Amino acid sequence: MRPESLHLAPASSSGTAGIVQDVRFMGSYYEAEIQLAATLLRVRLPAASVAVGEAVVVQLAEGAPVSFVSS
Numbered sequence: 001m002r003p004e005s006l007h008l009a010p011a012s013s014s015g016t017a018g019i020v021q022d023v024r025f026m027g028s029y030y031e032a033e034i035q036l037a038a039t040l041l042r043v044r045l046p047a048a049s050v051a052v053g054e055a056v057v058v059q060l061a062e063g064a065p066v067s068f069v070s071s
Contacts, residue, residue: 003031003044005064008056015057020050034058 009015018034018041030045034056041058050056060066 001041003042005061006041006043007059007061008032008034008043008045008050009059011055011057013057013059015059018056018058020052020054020056023048023050023052 011017016036018036020032021035021040022033023045024031025048030048032043032045032050034041034043036058043058
């Protein structure tokens with residue numbers, strides 16, 4: 001999953017709950033590290049819209065490519 005394929009929403013929204021661990025300015029965008037129950041994700045943001053320690057929900061961004069592997 002690429003960082004730009006994810007979206008952050010308020011903790012009251014549906015999705016996977018996490019806590020913001022870090023927010024970094026990357027020039028033309030910001031990147032947030034979100035700690036989920038079992039993994040750390042990076043999410044690309046257009047602005048510094050979250051703060052370290054904030055509870056958020058991770059969702060797939062609209063139009064994000066998704067593929068499933070069948071077994």
